[in-house]
Amino acid sequence: MSLSLSQGLRQSLSLSQNLAQRIDFGKLISMPENIFDAVAEAISSDPEKIEDLLGKNGPVTFNKRSATVQSLYDSLFATKQNNSANVEGLIIEPNLSDLADLVQNEALRIIPDVTYIGVKGGKPQIYYSEALTGRVALTQIQIDSAKFPKTAKMMGQLHRFNAWKTESLMKAYLCLGEAQREYFEDFNITELHLYNRDKLADEMNLEESTISRLLGNRYVRAINIKNEDKVIRAKDLFVTADDLLRFQALPSINEVLKMEWESGEALSDNNMADLVPNVVRRTIAKYRLEAGIPGINERNKIYRSGTLNHPYQISCEL
Numbered sequence: 631m632s633l634s635l636s637q638g639l640r641q642s643l644s645l646s647q648n649l650a651q652r653i654d655f656g657k658l659i660s661m662p663e664n665i666f667d668a669v670a671e672a673i674s675s676d677p678e679k680i681e682d683l684l685g686k687n688g689p690v691t692f693n694k695r696s697a698t699v700q701s702l703y704d705s706l707f708a709t710k711q712n713n714s715a716n717v718e719g720l721i722i723e724p725n726l727s728d729l730a731d732l733v734q735n736e737a738l739r740i741i742p743d744v745t746y747i748g749v750k751g752g753k754p755q756i757y758y759s760e761a762l763t764g765r766v767a768l769t770q771i772q773i774d775s776a777k778f779p780k781t782a783k784m785m786g787q788l789h790r791f792n793a794w795k796t797e798s799l800m801k802a803y804l805c806l807g808e809a810q811r812e813y814f815e816d817f818n819i820t821e822l823h824l825y826n827r828d829k830l831a832d833e834m835n836l837e838e839s840t841i842s843r844l845l846g847n848r849y850v851r852a853i854n855i856k857n858e859d860k861v862i863r864a865k866d867l868f869v870t871a872d873d874l875l876r877f878q879a880l881p882s883i884n885e886v887l888k889m890e891w892e893s894g895e896a897l898s899d900n901n902m903a904d905l906v907p908n909v910v911r912r913t914i915a916k917y918r919l920e921a922g923i924p925g926i927n928e929r930n931k932i933y934r935s936g937t938l939n940h941p942y943q944i945s946c947e948l
Contacts, residue, residue, distance in 0.1 A: 684781065743762045743864070744762070756804065758803070802834065809825040822873070824869055879917070882909075884941075884946070886906060897926065899926075
């Protein structure tokens with residue numbers, strides 16, 4: 631998939647009916663790899679121009695630690711085990727806003743980071759994409775620090791940041807694959823387990839906000855034991871207690887919707903709740919409205935008209 635970046639490198643991407651992601655050039659955690667590499671290539675192709683550009687706009691600036699970003703390098707910054715405050719010297723996200731024009735016309739490619747292949751009764755096989763593991767652009771770039779000190783400093787920070795990001799993503803995908811191993815067998819949403827961002831953050835010794843930003847714009851590919859293939863937002867593999875309730879209820883709700891379609895007589899939300907275990911009327915109404923299914927009166931009109939050739943259903947897919 632290719633999309634042009636808008637002015638300022640901010641754009642909402644409609645990837646499918648219900649999928650969207652936000653690209654913010656100043657937030658490297660969320661930046662797609664090909665844009666990241668385009669910046670590196672632009673810097674290496676003409677370091678003199680970059681040095682001049684950085685000089686005209688003042689010193690290279692960096693975003694220091696904030697309440698929403700946990701340490702990238704444990705040895706340089708406070709961690710959950712080391713609560714020393716105000717440790718200086720760590721650059722978390724180089725501010726590249728001065729270089730936005732360098733990649734103004736770069737196409738944005740969405741490539742799944744990892745492929746999970748379901749295994750009956752076991753952990754899924756995990757294969758990382760070359761987009762995640764095969765990138766060498768930053769490691770091959772050598773900038774003369776004597777001639778271009780600001781450019782060399784920026785490249786050094788980009789290289790260290792990229793190494794942390796790649797390592798963190800690979801570890802996160804291992805944890806997610808283990809947590810949701812049963813789901814990858816046959817894509818049955820009732821097999822998903824309670825596993826939220828806080829849990830992963832604890833396992834990786836990071837903050838929940840860092841996990842959210844790290845995986846917020848990422849995608850994974852999954853192949854189940856029936857060889858069915860799909861692309862999933864990585865963040866959809868995080869499951870809350872409310873999600874579990876929904877996943878358990880949807881198959882029963884869909885059975886009720888099929889039953890009423892076959893009978894030609896719509897049921898009220900109250901009557902549907904009586905037929906679905908552990909679900910109250912307002913929950914039925916919420917799921918129905920989210921799925922765009924009309925109320926009882928409108929459904930009865932449609933059933934009597936004979937124009938609906940299949941029952942209403944609420945998606946049971948991630």
